[in-house]
Amino acid sequence: MTKPKNLLPFDGEVYLFPALFTKEESSKLYDLLAESIQWKQEPIVIFGKQIMQPRLTAWYGDEQKPYSYSGITMHPHPWSKELLEIKHRIESVANHIFTSALLNFYRNGYDSMGWHKDNEKELGINPVIGSVSFGSDRTFCFKHAKEKTPTQKATLNSGSFLLMKGATQHHWLHSIPKEPKITEGRINLTFRTII
Ligand SMILES: O=C(O)CCC(=O)C(=O)O
Numbered sequence: 001m002t003k004p005k006n007l008l009p010f011d012g013e014v015y016l017f018p019a020l021f022t023k024e025e026s027s028k029l030y031d032l033l034a035e036s037i038q039w040k041q042e043p044i045v046i047f048g049k050q051i052m053q054p055r056l057t058a059w060y061g062d063e064q065k066p067y068s069y070s071g072i073t074m075h076p077h078p079w080s081k082e083l084l085e086i087k088h089r090i091e092s093v094a095n096h097i098f099t100s101a102l103l104n105f106y107r108n109g110y111d112s113m114g115w116h117k118d119n120e121k122e123l124g125i126n127p128v129i130g131s132v133s134f135g136s137d138r139t140f141c142f143k144h145a146k147e148k149t150p151t152q153k154a155t156l157n158s159g160s161f162l163l164m165k166g167a168t169q170h171h172w173l174h175s176i177p178k179e180p181k182i183t184e185g186r187i188n189l190t191f192r193t194i195i
C-alpha cells in the first residue's frame, strides 16, 4: 500500500488510508460490533464535575491492565475474533503491534468527543494510535496546542484507517465535533500500545 501524505504541516505525523476495509466488510463489521460489543455509557470528570460521556465506550485488550482515561479507569475485555482480525489488518499497515483498543459508539450526530491528546503516560513517549471507523462519516479535527481554532480536518469514512504517530500527541489536540444533521451511528476503534 502506498503511504499517504502527512495531514499535519509540522510537529507530528497523521496518515489517512480511506479504504482499508471494503464497503461490504465495513457494513458487516458495523452491524456485528454494534450488537456484540459490551457498550456502556461511562461518567467522565470535567473541571471537577461528573457528567456522562456523550457516546458509548468499551475497552478491549491483551492483559488485565487497568487503563486511566480522562478520570475514569477502564478494565479490558478479552479480544474477540473480529477485533483480532481488525487488529492484525492494521498492524501490517502501521508496522506496529497494538495491545489495547478503546471502542467508541457515536449513536448519532449529537454524540461527540471533546478536544484531547492521547498522551497518557502508559502509552509511552511518542504514542502510535491506530483508528478504524465503520458507519456514518464524521469529521475529525486537529488543533495545534498554540492555536485557538482547528486548522486541519479529515473525513473519517466507513472502512478508513487513521494512523497518528511521532510527536503528534505532544503538540496537537483532536476532537469529533457534534454534527446534528447526522442521524446514523458510527463505531470507532482506537488501537493503542500500553507499555
Ligand atoms: O472517534 C474518533 O475518531 C476519535 C476517538 C479518539 O480520539 C479516542 O478514542 O481517543
Ligand SMILES: [Fe+2]
Pocket: 116, 117, 118, 174, 190
Ligand atoms: Fe483520541
